[in-house]
Amino acid sequence: MYVDAAFLAYHDKPERARLRGLARNAATPVDVLLRLLDHPEGVRPDVTRRPAWSDEAVDAVAAHPRPAVRAVLAEAVGASPEQRARLVDDPDRRVRWRLAEGPDRSRWAVAAPLPRWAYERLAGEGDDLMRDLLANWCRWTPADIRAALRTGAAADPSGEARNADGDAPLTRERAEELVRDESEWARTQAAADPALPADLVAVLATDPSPDVRLAVSMRPELSEEQPAAVDYHVAPADRLTPLDWVTETTDPDVLRRCVHSAHVALRRSSAYNPHLTPELVAVLAADEDHAVRLLLCENHPDVPGEVVLQTYLEAEVAGRGDLLDHPCFPRQGLASLADSPDPNARALVVLDPQAPAALIERLSHDPDPRVRCRMAADERLPLDRLLALFDDPETTEAAASNPNLPVDLMERILADALP
Structure with a gap:
């Protein structure tokens, strides 16, 4: 894969790497956080990844005069549902849209990005795009609110079910046309259509296209033995x-x-x-x-x-x-992976709440930079070792995200990163 060398030279400079790390640091004072949000380097996406937000920081960002800054709180991964809900009456609807969409997180990261009352408030504000977001795109919308928003959706004017080809129900004539179609995509769609007659399914089972044969092998009416007769892979x-x-x-x-x-x-x-x-x-x-x-x-x-x-x-x-x-x-017991030959396993030690500081310090000298970076961000790391990793270009970004980073170094990061 081609990677632009000029971009990497710009992106990987220590002063910019440290700025990104600082943006993810949950211990940055509020005045530092506000300067980060207004920084010309544009680290707002990194700020959304802060693991935690103090109420003081939430108050300051929620009251910021610029909608683009307030939207950072709407998308903040580490802010609690109640903290993010502070924006439910934000005067800018773009901020409220971001709030409805929620943080970009894995499905396991949060149980529900907003309290129920916030979804009720957003659903009742009369904004058509907001209603569409909550009804069709926001995965966190409560099921009953989603169903209520969808009640007024227009019905299919034809009143007819659609098949895989996007047309009216599959006729024999149309099915034969699809089976003979030169387009591999069309034949693959036909092979998956539950209305395709059995004799035409048998024809597509020997189709020269592996995608078509695979689609045939996955049909729901086939017995356990029948797919084995299809040459799929x-x-x-x-x-x-x-x-x-x-x-x-x-x-x-x-x-x-x-x-x-x-x-x-x-x-x-x-x-x-x-x-x-x-x-x-x-x-x-x-x-x-x-x-x-x-x-x-x-x-x-x-x-x-x-x-x-x-x-x-x-x-x-x-x-x-x-x-x-x-x-x-x-998480308990991950410290036992400290001597694993796999650096990905050694890096997990930091997730063990009972891993001693001495072990974190030891792994901060690991030969693999991925392991050293994980340790550099951990608050159990001794200050002298944190400062050493801060001065190492390979680990400086992770060290800048450590909550024990001295405030004078935070100020230095902001000063060094100015254009």
């Missing part, structure tokens, strides 16, 4: 669109069949289903396919902690950090 790294008929089923027999299926696509889709029983969660937690286990951890709160931990360590996807917020992710 799913690689471990393949990304598959979840199957609605699996993810949304409430039929325990259908769900059980999918969980135990030899077809990995059915097992991956079943990991999304909210109706999994503890027994079925246990089956998927032991699945040989890493993607099944990852999807299960991403969607279910009751996965055994050791499975969540191992899945995190094995994952190579960009969003694996979300698993650190999983309610079953084990």
Whole structure:
């Protein structure tokens, strides 16, 4: 992947790295925070990642004259629902829109970004875009408020169900046209259409396109044995669109069949289903396919902690950090990973609330910079070691986010980062 060298030279300069770290530091005094929010380097997105907000900081930002600054509080990951709700009557509707959308967090990071009364207030303000946000885009809107907002939605004027091709119900003539279509996409859509006649399903089962054959193999009417007769392939790294008929089923027999299926696509889709029983969660937690286990951890709160931990360590996807917020992710005992050959495991030691300061200090000398950075941000780190890491370009950003950073260094960061 190409990375612009000029951008990296600008981005990685210590004075800018420290400014980003300081923006995430929950211990910055309010006057420093306000100067960060107005800084020409534009570190507001980093400020939204502060792990905690004092009431004094909330008061200052909520009263700021600039809507763009107040919107930072609306999107603040570490602010409590009640703190963010201070903006529910903000005079600028763009701030209220940001408030409704909520922080960009993993599903496990917060239980509910706003109190219920705040959603009721936002839903009743008469703003059409706000109503649309709450009804269709905000994942945190209470179900009954969402349903009430959707009540007035326009019905399908045709009164007819739509098929995979986007037209009226599939006729025999149209089905035959799709099966013969030169477009691989059109044939793939036809292969997934539940209304496709069985004889045409059989035709597409031998289609030259692997995507078409895969779509045929995932049809809900097929028995457990029938997909094996279709030449389909799913690689471990393949990304598959979840199957609605699996993810949304409430039929325990259908769900059980999918969980135990030899077809990995059915097992991956079943990991999304909210109706999994503890027994079925246990089956998927032991699945040989890493993607099944990852999807299960991403969607279910009751996965055994050791499975969540191992899945995190094995994952190579960009969003694996979300698993650190999983309610079953084990924190007690992570200090035992201090001597692991895997630097990703050693970096987790900092999450153990009982890890002693001496161990944090020891790992701050780790040969891997990722481990040193995690230790540099931890408040158990001795001050002399924090200052040393602050002076190291590889760890200076993380050290600047440490809540024990002296205020005089915070002031220096602001001064050094001015254009």
